[in-house]
Amino acid sequence: MxxxxxxxxxxxxxxxxxxxxxxxxxxxxxxxxxxxxxxxxxxxxxxxxxxxxxxxxxxxxxxxxxxxxxxxxxxxxxxxxxxxxxxxxxxxxxxxxxxxxxxxxxxxxxxxxxxxxxxxxxxxxxxxxxxxxxxxxxxxxxxxxxxxxxxxxxxxxxxxxxxxQRERAPTRMADRRFDGVAAGAGVAIGPVVVMASLANLDAVPDKTVTDIDAEIQIFYNALERVRNDIRGVSERLAEKLRHDEKALFDVYLRMLDDSAIAGEVVTVIRLGNWAQGALSQVITTNAAQFAVMEDPYLRERATDVRDLGRRVLTYLQEASNPGDIELPENAILVAEELSPTILGEVSTDKLAGLVSVHGSGNSHAAILARSMGIPTVMGIVDLPFRRLDGRLVIVDGYSGRLYVEPSEELLGIYREIHREQAEVTAELATLRDLPAITKDGHRMPLWVNTGLTADVSRALERGAEGIGLYRTEIPFMVRDFFPSEMEQTQIYRKQLEAFAPHPVTMRTLDIGGDKSLPYFPIKEENPFLGWRGIRVTLDHPEIFLVQIRAMLRASEGLDNLRIMLPMVTSVYEVDESNRLLDRAVRELQEDGHDIKRPPVGVMIEVPAAVYQVRLFAKRVDFISVGSNDLAQYLLAVDRNNPRVAGLYMSYHPAVLKALEYIAREAHKEAIQVSICGEMASEPAGALLLMAMGYDVLSMNATNLPRVKSAIRGVRLEQARTLFYKVRRMDDADKIQSFLTEAIRRMGLGQLSQPDLPA
Missing domain, CATH: 3.30.450.40 (GAF domain)
Structure with missing residues (x-):
């Protein structure tokens, strides 16, 4: 069975x-x-x-x-x-x-x-x-x-x-709706561009081509390169292999003949599909046929077929130069898995929306998309993305919906929503140079989270007063090897100069979990509970020291650097990091650099850190809460898993109690406490955090004007009353509904989500 x-x-x-x-x-x-x-x-x-x-x-x-x-x-x-x-x-x-x-x-x-x-x-x-x-x-x-x-x-x-199919020809997907997770607020309307993963046969989209002969030639060129690779390997190993083992290479070559796989691919190309799509279709079909065969030897050939297919696809993708694809106006980029690397490389001039089959609204890719202000939907696990290239879609980043080939009626509704939101954005822009001060005089500094190069100008345009989190891993992720100390120094200097004299908080390299480096792979069964954050860099002090030295050199003469340690769980990690920092400062001073020891802080992201806040506060200069990871670990919910995305709740009573406890404990040691999670980007969340006593709120630049408007529209006492009522509630959904209605009653309805189609 x-x-x-x-x-x-x-x-x-x-x-x-x-x-x-x-x-x-x-x-x-x-x-x-x-x-x-x-x-x-x-x-x-x-x-x-x-x-x-x-x-x-x-x-x-x-x-x-x-x-x-x-x-x-x-x-x-x-x-x-x-x-x-x-x-x-x-x-x-x-x-x-x-x-x-x-x-x-x-x-x-x-x-x-x-x-x-x-x-x-x-x-x-x-x-x-x-x-x-x-x-x-x-x-x-x-x-x-x-x-x-x-x-x-x-x-x-x-x-x-x-x-x-038996009743109706599936020629259109008019008004088809796909539900995912809202990851970036806003509405985008435009044609789809499918971004295929490298060498992933299952992610290749179908595209129609008109120059059939040219496409066949592209395929044959890639095929010949694979044949040459196979012949080369066979020749290099000729003396080490038995006759029957060498014969396997001949088998692989015959599989690529016109009478076999190659011929089938050409047939599909002649039907109008591009080479990559034709290859994917043929390889998938052949591999599936082998996989269900009774004979174990033949069944194993499914792996060989897919391997050959991936090799050909790699050369096809090289020939098409996917990184140089010209996006149409208002392009909607669709990927099987949206990554920070893709966001770091793609040009945003014509990019209107983002859609990811996998991932959730709280993945790092989604967080970066929000910082770019791009309407985004994640986790549409049933999306037939390979069939969408070139189709007109609506991305509803408020409700997490994607509409394919929408009707004129639906287009009209969403165009009106888009127009109304543009008017609100323009009105909020007038607050740029005004401070975030409540009606009764309480001042709340608003900082930004950055990582991409474009974040700097976007943050300054919206009136940010500092950087509460600079994700230093982003420059590492868009390269093919570790950036040198000089390269890092130049990157960090731009951030520090742009915001001087305001503070810039640089988090040390935070990889692991859903953030990986192609040249430093971390393979684990449970990466979010594994080797990540400060654990990696303390195990590799050479990486940590180079980065710290680059930060210190970049701050010379500016003195607005703050260094933050991620994923801290013990005082040993803080003490060891401080020791390495002192060493870097001393070495640079001995080399003649005018370096001062910058303020150092820790991120409170795991439950263990929550109950050590006062111990940490005795060793560092500030405390910052990473509420995204903290909520993930408190609720035992993988925030990248769309199947449990509905269980990830920023306003869960346990999360709110933890946040209040952290602020109270930090202030007992008279130390600044800030928060740089996504909760601070929401008007209602910002009011609750202000009422809890947080000294600084750091958020994505896109949402900063909305948060500023909310703070300027209330009295501190109103925010505290709101928090006291929420603190007595025991259900996250009820808290969310209560906050939405409360924001409207306070006269801040324009800051909430617009009315959307049912």
Whole structure:
């Protein structure tokens, strides 16, 4: 049964459309379970009925015609209850409904399993048998497992319209809506540009080409380079390999012949697909065919096929120069996984919106997107992104929705929202040179979080008074090797000069988790609880010292540097970092540099640090809270995982209590406490943090004017009253709703999310 399940999983993943997958699956289950019938009923939105879409055993003519509502038949009961129903004799059940076109009157045993995706019943998977008997527990467990595998495929097909191929040609995806996670507020309308991951066959988009001959030549050029690589390896290893082992290289070369894979790719190109898309299609199909073969040797060839495909794709991508792609006006960049590296390299002149299949609203890529002020949606796990290149879409960064080929009516609604938000932004721009002072005179310094080069000018344009977090890892991530001390010095100097004499807080290299360096890979089972932050740099003092020296040299004559240590969990880490800093200061002074020891602080990001705030405060000059990671660790929610994104709550009572505790404990040692997490970027969150006693709020530059407007629109006492009410509440969703309504009552409704289509 495990072998049958593996085969079905392969069929689901490799099928070109849902109809093909369903036909293969019902045949495999019917044969594998030795049952008489296997059928799939899918929910049809226009008719609100469960329609028979595939069957092995029932009358073929009934497929696409036979249907039941959720209140009809045992199939409807399975869907309504959202749980399996296993019957010895279906005809004796009260819910039995006879469908004469199916011919199912001959079958007695019945097992129906709901196909569920994200709590929504998409259909019902059914097996039937003439004999009167109950399917055993292993058979039922097998069916439940298959339905779970089937759910993702059907969800994508349902969203794209490809599930309706028997009734309607899927030529358009008009007004199709895909739900993800809101990651960057705003609305963007424009054509999609798919950014394919390097050497990732599963991420290559489909694109139409007109010059077929030129595309075929591009493919042949890449193919010849791979052949030369294989021949070269074969020659270098000729003396070390046996005759049969050397013969493998000949096998690989033959697989690339026109009579094999190469010929199939050319055929697909002639149908209009570009070389990369044709290659991806052919390799995926061939690998899937090998993977389901009974013979273990042949099954292993699936790996060889994919490896050859990746090699050819690499050369194709080199030939297309993906980094030089000319974006159209108002481009919507879609990637399988949006990364800080992509954001650091892409030109933002024509970029209107961002969409990522994976990731969540609190990933570092999303945080950087917000700092750029670009409407962003993350975690649309069911998005058929390979089919979207060139299509017109709406990115709703407020609700986390993406609309494909929207109607004129929907376009009109979102264009009006875009216009209204532009007016609010223009009005907020007038606050640039005004301080963030409440109506009763409380002054709240507003700093910014930076990392990208463009962040500096954006922050200054919006009236930032300093940098509360400069992410030094970004310059490391967009390079192919560690930047030298001189390169780092030049990068840091630009940040310090731009904000002098205002303070610039530079966080030491913070890699690990969802931030990796291509030339310094960290492979771990659980990276967020692993080797990251200060743990990495203290294990590599040579990296730490070079970076500290570069920061110190960059600050010479400016003296506005502050250094911050990330992911600190113990006083040992603080003491060791201070020791290394003192060493760097001493060495530079001995070299003749006019260097002063800058203020040093720690980031409170993990629960262990929360309860050591006063111990840390005795050793450093300031405390800064990284509320994004702190919330992640307090709530045990991976903020990059869209499946649990809904559980990540900045206003969770536990998070709010921790934040209040940190501020109170830091002030007992008379030390400055700031916060540089995303909570400070929200008007309501900023008011709560001000009421808790935070001395500085640091945020993305895009949201700074909104936060400033909120602070200037209230009295400190109002903010404290708001916090006291929230502190007594015990549900994060209720807190969020209460804050939204409170902001409106305070006359700050223009700072909240606009009314959006249902």
């Amino acid at each position: 495990l072998e049958l399940l593996r085969k079905i999983v392969q069929e689901v993943s490799s099928a070109q459309n849902v109809e093909t997958a369903l036909d293969m699956i019902v045949r495999s289950i019917q044969r594998g379970l030795h049952t008489d019938v296997c059928s799939v009923y899918l929910f049809d939105h226009p008719t609100q009925r469960y329609v028979l879409r595939a069957s092995q055993g029932l009358n073929v003519d009934a497929i696409g015609r036979a249907s039941l509502s959720s209140s009809e038949g045992i199939v409807g009961l399975v869907a309504r209850r959202a749980e399996p129903i296993n019957l010895e004799d279906a005809e004796t059940h009260a819910a039995y409904c006879y469908l004469p076109e199916t011919g199912e009157e001959r079958y007695h045993a019945f097992l129906g399993v709901p196909i569920i995706h994200q709590r929504r019943v998409l259909g019902v998977l059914v097996v039937q048998q003439q004999a009167t008997r109950r399917y055993d527990e292993s058979e039922e467990a097998f069916m439940v497992t298959v339905s779970a595998q089937l759910a993702g495929l059907i969800s994508v097909a349902d969203a794209t319209g490809s599930a309706d």
